[in-house]
Amino acid sequence: MKKVTLLIPVHNEEATLSMLYGRLLDLTNRHSNYEWEILFINDGSSDHTLDLIRQLRQTDKRVNYVNLSRNFGKEIAMLAGFDYTTGDCCVIMDADLQDPPELVDKMLQYWEEGYDDIYAKRRNRGDESWLRRRLSLAFYGILQKMSRIDILPNVGDFRLLDRRCVIALRHMREHERYTKGLFCWIGYNKKGIEFDRGDRLAGQSSWGFFKLLNLAIEGITSSTTSPLRIATICGMLFATTSFFYALYFLVKTILYGDQTAGFPTLIVVILFLGGVQLFSLGIIGEYVGRIFKETKGRPAYLASDYNENKLGYEE
Structure with a gap:
């Protein structure tokens, strides 16, 4: 049976x-x-x-x-x-x-x-x-x-x-x-x-919003490393964009002289890039934290x- x-x-x-x-x-x-x-x-x-x-x-x-x-x-x-x-x-x-x-x-x-x-x-x-x-x-x-x-x-x-x-x-x-x-x-x-x-x-039900959010993060980080790849691609994209943007300002300065850049634009760019960096570090931290927990060897x-x-x- x-x-x-x-x-x-x-x-x-x-x-x-x-x-x-x-x-x-x-x-x-x-x-x-x-x-x-x-x-x-x-x-x-x-x-x-x-x-x-x-x-x-x-x-x-x-x-x-x-x-x-x-x-x-x-x-x-x-x-x-x-x-x-x-x-x-x-x-x-x-x-x-x-x-x-x-x-x-x-x-x-x-x-x-x-x-x-x-x-x-x-x-x-x-x-x-x-x-x-x-x-x-x-x-x-x-x-x-x-x-x-x-x-x-x-x-x-x-x-x-x-x-x-x-x-x-x-x-x-x-x-x-x-x-x-x-x-x-x-x-x-x-x-x-x-x-x-x-x-x-x-x-x-004991499944509130934050528990479901945590489960979603577990699902993504347990099933794929794509977030790390996305962070890498974003870093390469912003680095390349910044390089060509710097070349643009260099050529513009040589041809038309030095002009004072807009202060609000500068602040927005700094805050945006800082946010991208912190977001990328957070993704890396999620994976590193899981590695840390696994290395403890607890049941x-x-x-x-x-x-x-x-x-x-x-x-």
Whole structure:
């Protein structure tokens, strides 16, 4: 009997856990030909999320959990899930029920047909604001143009991964992670399923503007070095322009005499070039900072406790 792991990172999701578990029970009952594991990764929740998971564990031994020692972020929580999952395939989903568990039925069907990575592509983005939706689409467009791999637009973490995909992702231990890019990087046989993303049923999303901005920066710096190339090209362009501009003033001075340049123009040029330099240094600093973090050799996460069952499988 094949085993399916439902991998669910949670952070302060006490309001949705009971509804989520009910929907998951319906899913597992529809597919009794599989052995099921429901693996919660508690990412440093400050509410009663962990207590509720432990209660579920007492009544349903298919429920496993890993409690991280603090909030490491969703990207690291998914890495912890890859380390501890025991299934022949792994379905990653959020706990807020915006990603419908019923879509797993079709994912399993495609998995049995031989696909390794069955991802859910959103036809719409639920209750997101117009500005957030436009910024998200713009980010995917920029990343697609910068990266050498195909970045799937409007695709989140909701997907089914075959065991060999999970093992490949386990080997990628970088701390500054953009898992959506890693899903594309590993390749394998992919299949997309379109769906309409629902609204959040309860609780508040922890993904504010600055967290999303940080994720966007992680996505670009983790997936491509194009910003460094852009900074180099801009430097060469401005240096060349300045050289010819200096030649222009030299010839003009020789032919027509020395004339006093406009002070506002001089200030604007200095401020503009200074801004370009600081921007370029910031780009370099982003990459250097990531190198610094990786050289420390710290573990990506620490788990304070997990249930007594042996978790994880041999590679």
